[in-house]
Amino acid sequence: MPSAHLQTYAQRAQKHANPAAKALLETIERKKSNLCVSVDVTKQADFLRIIDVVGPYICLVKTHIDIIEDFDPSLIDRLRELSEKHDFLIFEDRKFADIGNTVALQYSSGVYKIASWSHITNAHPVPGPGIISGLASVGRPLGRGLLLLAEMSSKGNLATGAYTAEAVHMARTHRDFVVGFIAMRRMESVPTPDASVVDEDEDFLVLTPGVGLDVKGDAMGQQYRTPREVVFESGCDVIIVGRGIYGKGSDAEVQAQAERYRKEGWAAYEDRIST
Numbered sequence: 001m002p003s004a005h006l007q008t009y010a011q012r013a014q015k016h017a018n019p020a021a022k023a024l025l026e027t028i029e030r031k032k033s034n035l036c037v038s039v040d041v042t043k044q045a046d047f048l049r050i051i052d053v054v055g056p057y058i059c060l061v062k063t064h065i066d067i068i069e070d071f072d073p074s075l076i077d078r079l080r081e082l083s084e085k086h087d088f089l090i091f092e093d094r095k096f097a098d099i100g101n102t103v104a105l106q107y108s109s110g111v112y113k114i115a116s117w118s119h120i121t122n123a124h125p126v127p128g129p130g131i132i133s134g135l136a137s138v139g140r141p142l143g144r145g146l147l148l149l150a151e152m153s154s155k156g157n158l159a160t161g162a163y164t165a166e167a168v169h170m171a172r173t174h175r176d177f178v179v180g181f182i183a184m185r186r187m188e189s190v191p192t193p194d195a196s197v198v199d200e201d202e203d204f205l206v207l208t209p210g211v212g213l214d215v216k217g218d219a220m221g222q223q224y225r226t227p228r229e230v231v232f233e234s235g236c237d238v239i240i241v242g243r244g245i246y247g248k249g250s251d252a253e254v255q256a257q258a259e260r261y262r263k264e265g266w267a268a269y270e271d272r273i274s275t
C-alpha cells in the first residue's frame with residue numbers, strides 16, 4: 001500500500017477507524033476542499049458572518065473560542081447550524097498542555113464544554129502521554145479526534161528534533177484517539193524511539209498552519225508557505241489559513257480569497273496523487 005499521502009482522501013476515509021478523522025476525510029472529498037479557515041476574531045457577529053461566507057469552500061473551521069469577547073452558549077448553537085448548512089467539521093484549537101486530570105476537566109467542563117461540540121482538538125505533547133489519556137477519557141466516547149503539535153510554524157519554536165520524534169511516538173502508541181498532527185511535513189519518516197510501534201499502513205492526518213499566498217510572515221514570528229509548498233512538496237493534508245482569508249475586508253473579498261485558497265490546495269493535492 002502506498003504511503004497515506006499518495007492515496008486519495010476517499011481511499012483513506014474508507015479505512016480510517018476514528019469517526020472524526022473519517023468524517024473529515026469524507027468531507028474533504030465531497031467538497032473538494034482541503035482548506036481549513038481559522039477564524040480568529042473577537043466578536044460573535046464577525047465570527048458567524050465570516051464562517052457563513054467561507055462555509056461553502058472549507059472542510060473544517062478552526063476556532064479559538066476563548067478570544068470571543070461577547071461569548072454566550074447560544075454561539076455554539078449558531079456554529080453548529082452553520083456546520084450543518086455548509087457541511088464542515090469544527091476544530092477548537094485549544095492547544096491543551098497540562099496533566100491528564102486537568103485537561104480532562106478543561107475539555108469537558110468550564111464555560112466552553114469543548115468536547116460537546118468540537119470534532120477535533122489539539123494538544124502539546126510536552127506533559128507526556130497522560131495528556132492523551134486525560135483527553136481520550138472525555139473525547140473517545142464521543143467519537144472525537146486529537147491532533148498532537150509535533151511541529152509549529154513560528155520562528156524559533158522548540159518543537160523540533162527529538163521533541164518531534166517523541167510526539168510521533170506518543171501518537172503511534174495512541175492510534176485510537178490521536179488522528180494526526182499539527183506539523184509542517186509528513187511524519188511517517190520520523191524515526192520513533194521504539195521501532196516496534198511503527199505500522200506500515202499508518203495514516204495520520206497532517207494539518208498545517210502558516211499558509212499564505214501574499215506575504216511571507218508577520219511581525220510576531222509567524223512564517224507562511226504557499227498551499228503548493230505545503231500540500232505538494234511537504235505532503236500535508238489540510239491547509240490552515242487565517243488572516244490570509246478573513247483579514248481581507250469585505251465579504252466579497254473574503255469569499256474570493258476562500259475560493260482562491262481552496263482551488264490552490266486542491267490542485268496541489270491532485271498533482272500530488274497523480275505523481
Ligand code: S5P
Nearest residue numbers: 038093152153154209210222241242243
Ligand atoms: O504552529 C502553529 C500552530 C497553530 S494551530 N502555528 C499557527 O499559526 N497555529 C494557528 O494557526 C494559530 O493559532 C492561528 O490561529 C492560525 C494561523 O493564523 P494566520 O492568521 O497566521 O494564518
